[in-house]
Amino acid sequence: MTTMATQGAFLRLRMTSSSKSVAKPTELGFLSSQLSGLRISQGPSSDVINRISFLPSPVFSQSSPVRRICPFTGKKANRANKVSFSNHKTKKLQFVNLQYKKVWWEAGKRFVKLRLSTKALKTIEKNGLDAVAKKAGIDLRKK
Numbered sequence: 001m002t003t004m005a006t007q008g009a010f011l012r013l014r015m016t017s018s019s020k021s022v023a024k025p026t027e028l029g030f031l032s033s034q035l036s037g038l039r040i041s042q043g044p045s046s047d048v049i050n051r052i053s054f055l056p057s058p059v060f061s062q063s064s065p066v067r068r069i070c071p072f073t074g075k076k077a078n079r080a081n082k083v084s085f086s087n088h089k090t091k092k093l094q095f096v097n098l099q100y101k102k103v104w105w106e107a108g109k110r111f112v113k114l115r116l117s118t119k120a121l122k123t124i125e126k127n128g129l130d131a132v133a134k135k136a137g138i139d140l141r142k143k
Contacts, residue, residue: 068095070117072124072136105129105140112140 069076075096081089097118102111107130116124124132133140 066115068098070096070098070120071114071138072116072120072132074136075117075119103129108140 067076077096078094080092080094082092083089098115099118099121100113100115101121102113103124104110105112106128112129120132129140
């Protein structure tokens with residue numbers, strides 16, 4: 001496995017050994033595949049690399065796993081013991097009762113699809129969606 005220092009030396013060696021002062025596109029293509037994330041530019045008057053700059057890395061949209069947490073109340077799974085008849089205790093999780101629900105948003109004049117706990121649903125029915133979302137710090141416009 002070669003490092004970037006040895007690859008840079010390889011580029012300088014290939015460029016100085018060539019008869020022209022400008023590197024061939026195939027050589028640069030080789031280097032761009034080896035040094036993914038680097039852009040190499042060379043000036044027309046010299047054989048030395050003038051500038052190496054880092055390209056922004058591509059952003060991959062990795063979908064994060066859906067967490068079992070209510071965004072309105074902050075409720076999350078509780079660690080508990082499952083107790084058998086012989087009083088043998090094993091760990092278990094008690095998950096929040098999360099439901100997908102379309103709730104009418106009066107300010108936006110449309111339905112908003114939310115994943116919320118049944119406790120949050122009761123709170124929304126009592127206080128209104130705008131008040132509960134404002135208290136939780138949730139922006140409903142982007143949903």
